[in-house]
Amino acid sequence: MTIPLRGAPLLRDPRFNKGTAFTLEERESLGLLGLLPEGVDTLENQVRRAFTQLAEKNSNLGKYIYLSSLQDNNETLFYKVLRSAPAELLPLVYTPTVGEACERYGHIMRRARGLYVPITRKGHVRELLRNWPVTDVRFIVVTNGNRILGLGDLGANGMAIPIGKLALYTACGGVPPELALPVLIDCGTDNAKLLNDPLYLGLRRPRPSAEELDEFVEEFVEAVKEVFPRCCIQFEDWAGIDAMRLLERYRDRACCFNDDIQGTAAVALAGLMGATRITGTPLAQQRVLFLGAGSAGLGIAGLLTQAMVLDGLSLDQARSQIAFFDVHGLIESTRTDLHAFQKPYAHAHAPTTDFVEAIEAIRPTAIVGVSTVARAFDRRVIEAMAKVNARPIIFPYSNPTSRSECTAEEAYQWSQGRAVFASGSPFPPVRYEDKTFVPGQGNNVYIFPAIGMAVYATQATRVTDEMFIAAARGVAEQVTQAELDVGLIYPPQSVLLQTELFAATRVAEIIYDRGLTRMPRPDDLEGLIRAHAYVPEYRSIP
Template identity: 90%
Template sequence: MTFPLRGAPLLRDPRFNKGTAFTEEERESLGLLGLLPDGVDTLETQVRRAFTQLAEKNSNLGKYIYLSSLQDTNETLFYRVLRQAPAELLPLVYTPTVGEACERYGLIMRRTKGLYVGINHKGRVKEILRNWPVSDVRFIVVTNGNRILGLGDLGANGMAIPIGKLALYTACGGVPPEFTLPVLIDLGTDNSKLLNDPLYLGLRRPRPSAAELDEFVEEFVEAVQEVFPRCCIQFEDWAGVDAMRLLEKYRDRVCCFNDDIQGTAAVALAGLMGATRITGKPLSQQRVLFLGAGSAGLGIAGLLTQAMVLEGLSLKDAQSQIALFDIHGLIESTRTDLHEFQKPYAHELPSIKDFADAIEMFKPTAIVGVSTVARAFDRRVIEAMARVNERPIIFPYSNPTSRSECTAEEAYQWSQGRAVFASGSPFPPVRYGDKTFVPGQGNNVYIFPAIGMAVYATQATRVTDEMFIAAARGVAEQVMQSDLDVGLIYPPQSELLRTELLAATRVAEVIYARGLTRMPRPDDLEALIRAHAYIPEYHSLG
């Protein structure tokens, strides 16, 4: 069979382009003579060249732009480069660099990726989806740009988020890239700076009401079911109240999940599971105080209570061991400004407006920051945690780095080296006394690619919280004693693909146990997962 692409169009197709690695025979048969230098590279040589070119970029944003351009021109090479050095490159492809990329998206975009579904085209969403050149899409990551990381409303500039997320589906989870589709639902923006920016790429209109938003999202979800019937939808970076409402509306109706709620919850749960191996207290004995009571905090609290129930606690007892603190102070039973989803954690506690005072009163074993308030875990907070715990668990999870509640160095220094630390953004190793600590990064990349691979390999029909608990356990069980000895409570990022595939196997066990797939169960689930994993290598096109 003759390959359908030839000559210059083949070199412009990132899925099949090999660049200088096309063989002499392929150059003859595919009309490429003269379009490439005469030297023939191996994929390994191209990888070395890519790393050399990357090293010459003098900023992280410059490196992000280079990698994005590589993805545009040679998909196989892009993913081989990411697979070779995930710990080094993930902060460039995703957090924290993706935050700067979103803020400057109108300046750095070179070539469009994915689909822009604007509310100005209401009634035509199916038509837009059918414009995508691939008919079998299995994963859509969709944002409306309303709550990008800790940066707020970035409108259409938020498209960098689903692009980056789906790159990690493939690089870290093994999901073949041809089955993925980034989507930006453009509802306008309330960011006046963007509305007045002549280079802004999105709709120049204020955001709609919740009712109008829900109506358009309904059209989108229904269109996906018709155009891509085997597709799983991941909601990403929606404003907190919208995120909670949409998840509850669709989670039992279609195959979908919200990574900010469920993925963040699972990675935090995996971190707490790892931390218990250092503190010696089981999950059921943890008392957790959250700074931040939005969708991320409530998502963690909800999954944590479910995991505690699985360890033998009643739901009420599990909820009593979790407290929330927001901009107005401690969430407690006399407050009248609470959402329904916050009320299960509104205990009969004093009204406290200071977070350090809340620590002294509630005596948590762990504090979790999901507030996006930089340096909110100040010296008073860390020292209070160190007073009430021999090994205080400190998790500043807000992204990007500029919004982290504290740094790793602050946590270790102010706790006299006793903190069990993990953060949302990466921090370098910290030397305290005669010991070097390696901070863990509670990055959702440990979770959502594993969920994605399990859903893809099993053709799952739903995504449940039990699957996220299974993913968390699958990640936590891969932390070695040598990791714990240096304070690391997540598996090393250098082993991400192995970690994800094993976690995906745990998720697949739940999928089959609950009958959430139409596919027959194979004898070996781990082999099933590995057989479906994408391998970035060239194939003969001659």
């Protein structure tokens, strides 16, 4: 390995810094003598020290700040730490802790990370991209901060989301960290609290019109294609109507996807596939009622209908088994306030503004919460689902935890232990009578790193919905019977890397089957995926 830096600048570069693990020979050849204590650490000993320091932090936000500083100082150590205890640390790096980090980002930021692309630099986006020190970027996660988790418009504070997402690409999917670029398109904010905060670091201006936003995004996408021609763009946490519009505009023009729409859809689909192994009802016979009819819910419905069609239903049959309930009530055929993308699910039902009445009329096998309305799945709702199902499927997927439609304990208690449960944020195990249930977390982390690794290893030119269905099947296939017996419908996060690499192989099969790469198909797809996976280990320096 050739290192372009020496001395103190080397210790400040997280890509190459080993800290106290530089050998005595490396210290002498790289001008580091005197800049480090004389003791030489192993990476394993540095991991032990990091966990000791982490344990001394008395809040999850404090632990988030510590891990962020570690990432800014030593990438190899950071990813080694994450890989050592993923179930424990991923909630600190991403949901739910990242929600609090976004709300306070201007107050807690120690060091700028990623690339900020303000709309005031229109006409100069290529120049900004070329300022990034890596010339072969393969993945960009980009947000404009307009709909961060369930927290709304957080403007430039939303940069914590792309940073966190790309950390998971590496920790959970094996994508090398140097290939990843977090981007914040700063279009201002309509959040008055932020505009009045002297520590807010974004543009202090109202958000632009849809037309002005679209013009700037067009420049951004075309600039990425020119500057980083092998790059895949992940749109993240855009306002729902913008998210749908931009995905439709670019999905066939660029290698891109929207995680809130397609990633959320795939992880929900994986959950439903897992749930069918408990309920015994095939996917094609599921009836699903969504609370919330925005981009996340419509994305899940779209992918679910495609999967049902692959299982033998017609598109109309599949859509007839999916219904939506929004702030104005049940979406049904007499409603005149619907967007075009909602109308395929406006079926002939009696109007109602009572979610329980909708359950009693439709008799869904599953309810999916994508509303960001805390406790919307109250006792009446859970009991209504338990009345019409022997094993009701209850998925409160809204993030963060404070916006979850119900807790795991509520779902199990109110259903007399019969619920098949998964949520967007983590919940601890629940004891009901003589049984302990382990709730699953329907986290997109099961999906997008697998998509990323498959795209990277195969050099895919496009990302399709069929690839997300393949990823969902790959995740669901790995749930063991012992895990199903305690109610777990996702593989445990302790084996997340293995889960992702297996799912990535399933995605790669689709990429090659559909001719979505110019690379020749290898004999061993699993070997191809594993050969490309990043391993957080120090390399010796000649």
